[in-house]
């Protein structure tokens with residue numbers, strides 16, 4: 842009987858551990874799993890936007906999620922100081938998606954979210 846309870850307890854602990862740690866927070870939530878934002882080049886992202894395997898809205902949502910994940914929560918890197926207000930980003934992304942649907946393409950880098958590094962200590 843004790844052995845059965847021990848086994849049940851062990852199973853419960855295992856189940857909780859798998860549930861708790863099983864979710865990979867760095868897995869894409871808004872983009873297909875084939876897109877790796879850590880290694881993707883601007884050219885690859887541009888191609889994926891052009892061949893419609895991803896949208897600007899998905900890209901912006903995932904970028905903001907990842908900034909929040911690593912910058913303020915999680916690692917707490919505090920590397921990103923300012924982000925354009927979320928509503929503004931969403932509106933910009935939706936506009937870019939509508940333009941793309943109408944084949945109104947301005948340039949290959951227009952829809953790529955970027956981070957600008959500022960050196961405050963520079964002379």
Ligand SMILES: *[C@@H]1O[C@H](CO)[C@@H](O)[C@H](O)[C@H]1NC(C)=O
Nearest residue numbers: 885886888889890892893894
């Ligand atoms: C879209 O472009 C990406 C990057 O070049 C490529 O890996 C992917 O297979 C393409 N998808 C389609 C549906 O053409």
